Amino acid sequence: MAIANPDPALPTSTRVAIIGAGPAGLLLGQLLTVAGIDNVIIEQRSPEYVLGRIRAGILESVTVDALTRAGVSARLRERGLVHHGIELSYGGARRRIDLHALTGRSVTVYGQTDVTRDLMQARMDAGMPTVYEAQDVSLHDFDGDRPAVRYRHGGADHTLLCDYIAGCDGFHGVSRASVPDSAKRIFERVYPFGWLGVLADTPPVSDELIYASHARGFALCSMRSMTRSRYYVQVPSDESAGEWSDARFWDELRSRLDPEAAERLVTGPSIEKSIAPLRSFVCEPMRFGRLFLAGDAAHIVPPTGAKGLNLAVSDVLHLADGLICRYHEGDTRELDAYSEKCLRRVWRAERFSWWMTSLLHRFPDADDFGHRIQQAELDYLLGSEAASRSLAENYTGLPYEGRAPVAA
Ligand code: FAS
Ligand code: PHB
Numbered sequence: 001m002a003i004a005n006p007d008p009a010l011p012t013s014t015r016v017a018i019i020g021a022g023p024a025g026l027l028l029g030q031l032l033t034v035a036g037i038d039n040v041i042i043e044q045r046s047p048e049y050v051l052g053r054i055r056a057g058i059l060e061s062v063t064v065d066a067l068t069r070a071g072v073s074a075r076l077r078e079r080g081l082v083h084h085g086i087e088l089s090y091g092g093a094r095r096r097i098d099l100h101a102l103t104g105r106s107v108t109v110y111g112q113t114d115v116t117r118d119l120m121q122a123r124m125d126a127g128m129p130t131v132y133e134a135q136d137v138s139l140h141d142f143d144g145d146r147p148a149v150r151y152r153h154g155g156a157d158h159t160l161l162c163d164y165i166a167g168c169d170g171f172h173g174v175s176r177a178s179v180p181d182s183a184k185r186i187f188e189r190v191y192p193f194g195w196l197g198v199l200a201d202t203p204p205v206s207d208e209l210i211y212a213s214h215a216r217g218f219a220l221c222s223m224r225s226m227t228r229s230r231y232y233v234q235v236p237s238d239e240s241a242g243e244w245s246d247a248r249f250w251d252e253l254r255s256r257l258d259p260e261a262a263e264r265l266v267t268g269p270s271i272e273k274s275i276a277p278l279r280s281f282v283c284e285p286m287r288f289g290r291l292f293l294a295g296d297a298a299h300i301v302p303p304t305g306a307k308g309l310n311l312a313v314s315d316v317l318h319l320a321d322g323l324i325c326r327y328h329e330g331d332t333r334e335l336d337a338y339s340e341k342c343l344r345r346v347w348r349a350e351r352f353s354w355w356m357t358s359l360l361h362r363f364p365d366a367d368d369f370g371h372r373i374q375q376a377e378l379d380y381l382l383g384s385e386a387a388s389r390s391l392a393e394n395y396t397g398l399p400y401e402g403r404a405p406v407a408a
Contacts, residue, residue: 010158011129014040016323017149017162019137019175021050021130023112024295024312025168026119030070031320033126037327040160041130042137042151044169047120054199054272056112057222057230058209058306060397063313064108072118079225080110086395088360088382089212089258091375095382096208102389105396109209111224112309131158139165139178142291163290166319168312170296171281179288191278191302191357192364193217195232196241198249199272204229205257205265211304211360212256213378215371218304218361219256229266232303234361241273249273278302280354282346285339292319292338299346301353304360305395311349314400315342321402341401352394 016032018025021043032039043050059067059080067073084100100106123130134151141147142165149160167175176184204223212219217234224230233252235244250267257265281300286293295312322335359377363370381387 010131010153011040011160012158013161014038015162015327016040016164016166017042017147017160018166018168019139019149020167020169020173020295020297021045021047021120021132022168022170022295022312023115023119023309024297024316025166026116026123027066027070027313028166028168028294028316028320029128029130030072030119030122030126031066031316032323033123033128034069034071035320035324035328037323039128040162041123041128042134042149042160043130043132044134044137046132051113051117051120054111054113054197054230054274055276056303056306056309057109057224058310059108059110059115060310060313061105061107062317062397062400063310066313066317067115067118070119070122072115072122075114075118076108076110079114080108081223081225082106082108083208085208087206087208087210088378089210089261090214090378092258094210094258094261097382097388097392097395099392099396102385102392103396105392107306107396109223111230114224115309137169137174139167139175139291142178143289145290147290164323165291167291167293167297168295168316171300173297175291175297176283176293179291183288185284187280187282187284189280189354190237191280191361192237193234193361194237194239194275194277195220195303196235196239196244196249196275197230197232197273198246198270199224200229200231200268200270201227202229202266202268203227205261210257210261211356212258213360213374214256215362216252216256219253220304221253221257221261235275236364237277239275241275244273246270246273276303278304278357280350282343282350284343286315286342287335287339292335294319294342298342299350301350302357303353304356305349305353307349307353310397311346314345317400317402318342344401345398348394348398356391 210221294315
């Protein structure tokens with residue numbers, strides 16, 4: 001399947017220049033296109049490379065609604081798995097948290113790769129320009145009213161004039177790096193471990209996700225479909241995926257699961273194996289003149305709470321609404337409120353992701369007291385409807401603060 005226009009005429013001006021063709025950039029591009037607002041996406045990698053990154057798997061209902069609004073939810077509704085609960089495994093037993101009974105909400109299992117592919121297809125169908133394999137991307141004059149993006153492509157230098165720049169280029173992107181240190185405030189916590197993830201064409205060990213807390217470390221049993229599983233084990237932050245054979249991974253995963261799940265585990269050859277570092281990170285503010293940061297370009301959460309992709313989506317919803325108000329009604333109030341509105345939801349997701357990570361992982365510097373506190377927190381969580389409801393509210397996604405009502 002072709003997933004990009006082969007030789008887009010490289011435009012020299014647009015309304016919104018979007019840096020990055022990950023889920024944030026592609027979703028923003030799609031929402032602006034649907035609203036008739038011209039935009040260009042500039043991506044440093046090839047479409048195949050972008051699709052080759054295996055990342056998130058859990059979508060909140062806010063994300064499903066956003067993809068529906070963007071007109072790209074057909075495959076998601078056909079193939080996505082709606083989950084009404086998750087299981088926590090510790091002390092040799094599994095206990096279920098009934099997300100739907102506690103909140104009336106559920107989550108949908110649908111891989112980020114599929115979300116990205118659906119958005120790429122929609123962009124190609126709409127004939128919108130995406131410049132892949134752009135090199136030496138640089139941002140200019142975003143503190144003025146006529147910013148520009150410069151890049152090399154096909155051996156030539158190009159300049160794209162625009163009204164606004166959306167920095168959707170992830171944690172290692174150029175957008176946040178283009179802002180002077182004096183203009184941003186960084187909040188960060190780096191965890192002393194990472195997640196070794198394996199994708200395998202094997203049936204999932206259970207119908208729902210299993211988050212396991214074990215003396216050997218955290219483990220997660222997830223999936224992409226009922227025939228494709230996604231598993232993770234916590235590893236020291238200095239590990240490399242090359243040190244882990246498939247057999248070693250399966251043995252370690254099995255050792256961290258309750259006996260019933262360990263018995264049911266179906267192993268097979270890994271089709272992807274990689275280690276993701278864990279960090280909490282927020283850049284404040286998220287707007288710098290005509291430059292808006294969205295998604296991982298502005299914040300990172302440890303994946304324990306399944307918030308990363310969902311936060312990127314809520315940023316994009318705020319930014320799309322702000323740009324639509326500006327172009328359709330000449331009203332810049334939503335744009336002016338962008339950073340403050342995003343950061344309210346970002347910090348709540350940062351708190352939840354930090355809390356889930358602290359609860360379920362084994363910290364190398366923790367003492368016996370710390371282990372007992374984790375145990376007590378888990379006992380309380382599963383023994384209290386109020387505590388379980390709090391987890392369920394956050395896991396299924398806190399309410400999205402939409403557009404402020406227009407004053408009568
Ligand atoms: P992305 O990083 O996805 O996309 C940014 C895009 O910008 C990339 O395509 C990149 O090539 C491009 N880019 C970078 N620099 C550029 C430049 N200078 N010029 C042009 N383009 C540039 N979240 C979960 O919920 N669950 C998970 O299990 C999970 N696992 C993860 C594992 C890893 C290794 C990583 C890095 C993240 C993981 N995440 C997970 C979080 C992840 O899903 C992100 O939240 C999500 O990809 C955010 O999307 P974007 O903001 O679009 O950033
Ligand atoms: C995934 O399926 O990749 C996944 C699911 C839940 C998480 C993190 C990752 O918390």
